[in-house]
Amino acid sequence: MGKPRIAFAIWDIGNVGGAQRVIGLVANALCADFEVHIVNLYGYPEKRGPSIPIDPRVTVSYLGKGTMPRLRKTIVQSFNPLRKYLKQNQIDVCLLQTTDMGIIAAPVVLWNRLFGGRNRCKFVFHDHGALAAQLSQKDITTIRMVSARLCDRTVVLTKRSAADYQKFLKIPRRKLAVITNWIDPEINPEDVQADISAKRIIWAGRLSAEKGPLRIPEIAKEIFPNFPDWQWDIFGDGAEREALEKKIGEYGLENQVFLRGKTAHLYEEFPKYSIGTLTSDMEGMPMFLLEATAFSLPCVSFDVVTGPNEIIADGQSGFLVKPFDTPLYARNLQHLMASQELREEFSKRQRLVKENFSMQKIAPLWRRFLSELTR
Structure with a gap:
């Protein structure tokens, strides 16, 4: 009997983002025990391929080329290709990545349930965000509810999210699994530590509204x-870049706040900084904070509903700030900037936090979860 077959379905593994990094890490960790596929609805395989290193044992496939069109068109266009791919490759479990894939694949899930027979593929909705942070967004909440009810299981990042799924969406606990993200051991194999004496601050992510980059000039x-x-370096690109650049100019910050653009080598940058910063409206389990933790980098973040408060111990390994109090954020950041001794103390405590997010601790949860589904 061959290995169980699993597939991660996503719009494009070539995009740069936290979800793509998580998929790559999990796929690479599982491919020794499972036959692993990454199924892209769209993408540019000839131009760029995956945005993160993928183990050669993982099959990366593209059902279409180019940029994903509008959501309704994507649902229609992807129905037959995705359904056929899962059937032809005899996929045992398909993991739908992010809320978009939850609704895009809903017709395939329904078809499979009605006509899949005894050996039908099982579906897992993998929520990389946080329900509580988007409850007011009725469309996203509805997508989560439909996806969780249609799929055999839903994987969330935190215990808080699991409780919210039960409370607000009435999803039974037996259909939920809590598996958080882990720190990629390959990003810092030699255990390099942040340069706590450096007078440099780092921020990295998409320059999009939900990441809060326009708060940086205010702070x-x-x-x-x-x-x-001191200087503050911003890595990333996106729709808010022009507005951010304008604000930096208006406040006369050009000599201290720098837009560094995208980089494929962010891990090489972390050791050059003494403070990491997150300004997001919402997070699931922020990869930026986990990766900063790998280098024992003290961080400051808004205490949004889920994510940062599971990584940062306020006043011990970093600072959590009431959302979205930018003057308070500035005071906390200044407190850390003013004291190298405090940064060193926080950095030492970050090393203890790092142990809670190791691959050795979390990857077995994925193996156990998928093994139970494929029995």
Whole structure:
């Protein structure tokens, strides 16, 4: 009997983002025990391929080429290709990545349930976000509810999210699994530590509204008059870049706040900084904070509903700030900037946090979960 076959369904593994990094890490960790497929609805395989290193034992397939069209068109266009792929490759479990895939694949899930027979593929909705952070967004909440009810199981990142799925969406606990993200051991195999003496701050992510990049100039204008020899580097690109650049200019911050653009080598940057920052409206389990933790980098973040408060111990390994109090954020950041001794203390405690998010601790949860589904 061959290995169980699992597939991660996503719109494009070539995009740069937290979900793509998580999929790559999990796929690579599981391919020794499972036949693993990454199924892309769209993408540019000839131009760029996956945005993260993928084990050669993992099959990466593209059902279409180019950029994903509007959601309704994607649902129609992807129905037959995805359904046929799962059937032809005899996939045992298909993991739908993010809320978009939950609704895009809903017709395939229904078809499979009605006509899949005894050996039908099982579906898992993998929620990379946080329900509580988006409850007011009725469309997203509805997608989550439909996806969780249609699929055989739903994987969430935190215990809080599992409780919210039960409370707000009435999903039974037996249909939920909590499996958090882990820190990629390959990003810092030599255990390099952050340069706590460096007078440099790092922020990295998509320059999109939900990541809160426009808060950076508001915070920076408060801190830099007192710290003229410090700088704040921003890695990433996106729709907010032009507005961010404009704000930096308006506040006269061009000599201290720098837009560094995208980089494929972010891990090489972390050791050059003494403070990491997150300004998001919402998070599931932020990969930026986990990766910063790999380098024992103290961080400051808004205490959004889920994510940061499971990584940062407030006042011990970093600071959590009431959302979205930018003056308070600035005061906490200045407190950390002013004291190398405090940064060193926080950095030492970050090493203890790192142990809770190791691959050795979390990967077995995935193996156990999928093994139970494929019995």
